[in-house]
Amino acid sequence: xxxxxxxxxxxxxxxxxxxxxxxxxxxxxxxxxxxxxxxxxxxxxxxxxxxxxxxxxxxxxxxxxxxxxxxxxxxxxxxxxxxxxxxxxxxxxxxxxxxxxxxxxxxxxxxxxxxxxxxxxxxxxxxxxxxxxxxxxxxxxxxxxxxxxxxxxxxxxxxxxxxxxxxxxxxxxxxxxxxxxxxxxxxxxxxxxxxxxxxxxxxxxxxxxxxxxxxxxxxxxxxxxxxxxxxxxxxxxxxxxxxxxxxxxxxxxxxxxxxxxxxxxxxxxxxxxxxxxxxxxxxxxxxxxxxxxxxxxxxxxxxxxxxxxxxxxxxxxxxxxxxxxxxxxxxxxx
Amino acid sequence: xxxxxxxxxxxxxxxxxxxxxxxxxxxxxxxxxxxxxxxxxxxxxxxxxxxxxxxxxxxxxxxxxxxxxxxxxxxxxxxxxxxxxxxxxxxxxxxxxxxxxxxxxxxxxxxxxxxxxxxxxxxxxxxxxxxxxxxxxxxxxxxxxxxxxxxxxxxxxxxxxxxxxxxxxxxxxxxxxxxxxxxxxxxxxxxxxxxxxxxxxxxxxxxxxxxxxxxxxxxxxxxxxxxxxxxxxxxxxxxxxxxxxxxxxxxxxxxxxxxxxxxxxxxxxxxxxxxxxxxxxxxxxxxxxxxxxxxxxxxxxxxxxxxxxxxxxxxxxxxxxxxxxxxxxxxxxx
Numbered sequence: 001x002x003x004x005x006x007x008x009x010x011x012x013x014x015x016x017x018x019x020x021x022x023x024x025x026x027x028x029x030x031x032x033x034x035x036x037x038x039x040x041x042x043x044x045x046x047x048x049x050x051x052x053x054x055x056x057x058x059x060x061x062x063x064x065x066x067x068x069x070x071x072x073x074x075x076x077x078x079x080x081x082x083x084x085x086x087x088x089x090x091x092x093x094x095x096x097x098x099x100x101x102x103x104x105x106x107x108x109x110x111x112x113x114x115x116x117x118x119x120x121x122x123x124x125x126x127x128x129x130x131x132x133x134x135x136x137x138x139x140x141x142x143x144x145x146x147x148x149x150x151x152x153x154x155x156x157x158x159x160x161x162x163x164x165x166x167x168x169x170x171x172x173x174x175x176x177x178x179x180x181x182x183x184x185x186x187x188x189x190x191x192x193x194x195x196x197x198x199x200x201x202x203x204x205x206x207x208x209x210x211x212x213x214x215x216x217x218x219x220x221x222x223x224x225x226x227x228x229x230x231x232x233x234x235x236x237x238x239x240x241x242x243x244x245x246x247x248x249x250x251x252x253x254x255x256x257x258x259x260x261x262x263x264x265x266x267x268x269x270x271x272x273x274x275x276x277x278x279x280x281x282x283x284x285x286x287x288x289x290x291x292x293x294x295x296x297x298x299x300x301x302x303x304x305x306x307x308x309x310x311x312x313x314x315x316x317x318x319x320x321x322x323x324x325x326x327x328x329x330x331x332x333x334x
Numbered sequence: 335x336x337x338x339x340x341x342x343x344x345x346x347x348x349x350x351x352x353x354x355x356x357x358x359x360x361x362x363x364x365x366x367x368x369x370x371x372x373x374x375x376x377x378x379x380x381x382x383x384x385x386x387x388x389x390x391x392x393x394x395x396x397x398x399x400x401x402x403x404x405x406x407x408x409x410x411x412x413x414x415x416x417x418x419x420x421x422x423x424x425x426x427x428x429x430x431x432x433x434x435x436x437x438x439x440x441x442x443x444x445x446x447x448x449x450x451x452x453x454x455x456x457x458x459x460x461x462x463x464x465x466x467x468x469x470x471x472x473x474x475x476x477x478x479x480x481x482x483x484x485x486x487x488x489x490x491x492x493x494x495x496x497x498x499x500x501x502x503x504x505x506x507x508x509x510x511x512x513x514x515x516x517x518x519x520x521x522x523x524x525x526x527x528x529x530x531x532x533x534x535x536x537x538x539x540x541x542x543x544x545x546x547x548x549x550x551x552x553x554x555x556x557x558x559x560x561x562x563x564x565x566x567x568x569x570x571x572x573x574x575x576x577x578x579x580x581x582x583x584x585x586x587x588x589x590x591x592x593x594x595x596x597x598x599x600x601x602x603x604x605x606x607x608x609x610x611x612x613x614x615x616x617x618x619x620x621x622x623x624x625x626x627x628x629x630x631x632x633x634x635x636x637x638x639x640x641x642x643x644x645x646x647x648x649x650x651x652x653x654x655x656x657x658x659x660x661x662x663x664x665x666x667x668x
Binding site: 095116136148152 | 373375376377378429432433450451452453455456457458459460462463464466467470473475478479482483485486489490492493494496497
């Protein structure tokens with residue numbers, strides 16, 4: 001299996017198969033993306049080059065392109081819109097890393113680490129404003145509507161996360177609201193916008209598919225922190241616990257804990273710099289109290305909901321890939 | 335003269351007169367603005383309340399509303415679009431303060447000082463994404479085109495400012511490019527969008543008027559740092575020099591300086607925390623070398639260019655106010 005070199009490194013075999021029906025178009029997306037954000041300013045060019053080197057999985061463009069081919073050929077805007085979906089994601093990533101003071105993402109230094117915190121603030125603004133200018137250039141209000149709504153949700157989600165002060169009082173309802181805003185919303189918009197490029201009758205179904213897949217995706221992502229070791233994930237396992245971030249496995253396990261187990265958890269959250277052994281202890285407690293199992297089963301439910309949204313869509317290679325994407329999402333290891 | 339209490343405090347008498355033809359509509363703009371950004375999230379509500387308390391001059395809404403009445407009654411979108419213009423400005427202000435680590439603006443604490451640097455990053459994103467969502471709701475691509483182009487320019491301008499490393503090599507050309515991007519671009523967009531609400535034949539003229547007025551506005555603003563004392567401006571005079579920010583008066587004065595004068599300037603720029611007397615010395619040198627005079631005359635030239643752009647516009651109260659705004663801009667003291 002050959003594939004554009006820019007997409008080669010970080011893509012799992014399962015994702016490569018999912019991308020098969022749209023591979024030629026997907027290979028054009030990076031060029032569209034860098035066309036949109038190209039600038040003569042040295043510092044932007046340098047930041048762009050760095051971001052280009054980070055080689056994301058291009059998951060949002062993949063879904064958008066697949067959704068655009070559910071009723072035959074798309075209308076020609078799909079590669080530019082796929083690039084916009086990735087750009088909106090990238091802009092939010094740059095600001096998230098800046099807010100979280102993250103120095104590393106997927107094994108690469110972040111913009112704030114490599115340049116400065118200030119550059120990261122403005123670079124995020126730059127990427128987002130370029131994405132919007134491209135949407136205006138394309139001259140259709142509907143993709144603008146979908147992407148600006150997703151951006152609103154994403155900023156609301158980030159704000160909620162910043163303003164929550166008592167981590168362990170974070171409820172399952174809070175968690176669903178948060179991951180919908182931060183992850184599901186943009187994946188829903190990407191799939192909806194894909195449908196707008198040639199399968200508009202599936203617009204609502206694709207939005208639903210993307211949102212449910214996004215929920216499954218984030219649940220799986222949060223599970224990885226409890227189940228995968230550093231060499232696979234590219235960041236330390238248990239990192240969420242280290243940062244006192246409460247996700248579904250812990251939320252589900254908390255009510256099942258003995259007093260002693262709960263005391264261990266409270267100890268970790270009272271310690272600003274938890275030790276690796278404390279983290280390993282809490283991971284073991286969460287596992288023992290059924291947190292991992294519960295999160296897996298909720299993730300699978302979201303994937304089933306997403307699959308149900310695909311039912312009205314006629315059989316095609318693109319539809320099959322969207323179905324396969326659900327399996328990929330709940331089974332992924334990185 | 336009565337006026338809505340929310341607009342009362344910070345507005346100079348000259349600006350109140352300029353606002354006269356659109357006073358009733360201008361009084362509705364804050365309600366439109368807070369309708370657009372309203373949120374149940376406690377932290378956003380708190381940040382909104384703080385920003386509301388800051389009571390800006392509403393200069394961009396004023397110009398947009400005036401431009402919308404150059405050919406009789408506007409089409410009904412003008413108050414919402416005036417609120418969007420102020421929001422785009424506010425979003426950029428929040429990120430600028432965050433990048434500059436400014437703790438005070440117009441005598442009030444900034445979002446980053448009062449909340450946190452992180453909240454300021456996301457709050458800026460929130461305000462901007464809400465402004466865009468409102469533009470999408472209004473359903474016209476042309477205001478979107480004008481405002482997204484201005485946002486692109488503003489981020490480019492901020493990026494240029496961040497990446498310039500040798501302050502004293504900043505040329506007059508660099509300065510014009512910078513203030514066009516950071517100030518003139520959005521004022522041009524506000525005036526253009528105003529024209530789109532009922533005087534579309536003046537769209538290009540209003541854009542030109544707004545841009546030239548914006549250049550005059552920024553030159554005057556940079557002059558204030560050299561000419562006004564703390565009690566009037568609400569921030570320390572000579573603040574730009576203290577922060578090693580090079581603006582037109584200094585750029586114009588540099589080639590006229592004696593070797594000894596230049597050494598004094600170099601000394602200030604080599605000192606990370608310049609003393610008040612060093613700043614006073616450089617202000618005196620810049621004045622003596624004609625920097626103030628030169629900047630005044632260039633500001634007046636921009637005002638004349640803006641006035642020339644008004645020539646094709648028929649006589650009306652709104653047109654007269656736009657002409658008066660030019661006098662206000664070059665004579666303002668705060």
